[in-house]
Amino acid sequence: MPLNIPTFDDVLTAAARLAGLAHRTPVLTSRTFNELTGAEVFFKCENFQRGGAFKFRGAMNALLALDISARARGVVAYSSGNHAQALAYAAALKGVKAVIIMPRDAPELKVRATRGYGAEVIFYDRYSENREEIGGRIAAERGAALIPPYDHPDVIAGQGTATLELIPEAGSLDALYVCLGGGGLLAGAALAAAECAPACRVVGVEPEAGNDGQQSLARGEVVTIEVPKSIADGAVVTHLGAHNFPVIRDKVAAITTVSDDALIEMMHFFAERMKIVVEPTGCLAAAAVRRESQSLRGQRIGVIVSGGNVDLTRFASLIMAAANAARAGHGAPRAGDLSLRHARHCWYAATPCWSPAHGNALHWL
Secondary structure, three states: OOOOOOOHHHHHHHHHHHOOOOOOOOEEEEHHHHHHHOOEEEEEEHHHOHHHEOHHHHHHHHHHHOOHHHHHOOEEEEOOOHHHHHHHHHHHHHOOOEEEEEEOOOOHHHHHHHHHOOOEEEEEOOOOOOHHHHHHHHHHHHOOEEOOOOOOHHHHHHHHHHHHHHHHHHOOOOEEEEEOOOOHHHHHHHHHHHHHOOOOEEEEEEEHHHOHHHHHHHHOOOOOOOOOOOOOHHHOOOOOOOOOHHHHHHHOOEEEEEOHHHHHHHHHHHHHHOOOOOOOHHHHHHHHHHHOHHHHOOOEEEEEEOEOOOOHHHHHHHHHHHHHHHHHOOOOOOOHHHOHHHOOOOOOOOOOOOOOOOOOOEEEO
């Protein structure tokens, strides 16, 4: 059976479905960041989305795309964090039963948040079991709809609505930087940018430890890697999705990577200069812009800040370490020195309802 590859029309349909449900998140700018990079940068802040991340857009769109009888049978998803919470939240809002398959080592607070929305949580071992197989089996046994975190046309279309909002508000863009894990957000962004800003280069950014997307774009086929280790837990995946890779292959100009150290520095910048909490994965795109600033001088750049779901105790320790290192003149602390692989991330509900800015971004020093 041929794949149902999403199109820009699907993004428009998603925007209509999500009207009044998903927040229209703010677009922020920073004079200091512009001075550091020599570019004019517009941050689309999905850390202010319902559930604290962009994932709510795709989860709710996929849920609403189901007919009434399918919703009555419930939904199944697999996720270690943001998609789990997003689908559980969306299902709770619409009175739909949700089953979420999570790894046994998932952050405890993310598990509690998912259960708090009323979802049933089933655990698996991420290193010895296949979550896709488990999800498919449970969905078949229960007659429920399977809504994966990124490899689904309605999920991809929903994620594209963030860029659909950004471009008219920010104006003409030379490039758009988007964090990359499984590829749902990047594919959705590419669909919207190709139609709304055809001259805009779309760049995906993933952690150095897990550059399967970069390899896949270079080879022209999906490359699978071992489970990577990175503090960017939202981008810790082994391969791109079958539904989003064709879009990424055809519409994404480049995929680059950044280190965990660069993510820590960016978390510190966001907190100190822009007064916002951003999780490590949400810092991927901005960290890449900061690193590539020499080639971006004089350009107008869009950045998708994907989310802010991070344990605040761990967050505080990371940005304090970054601040101390900066004061000592040694740069960012090394990830290994901080035992970042053991960091516990949790749901941070940044969900105020922002009004559309009517073309005016919010500006920070």
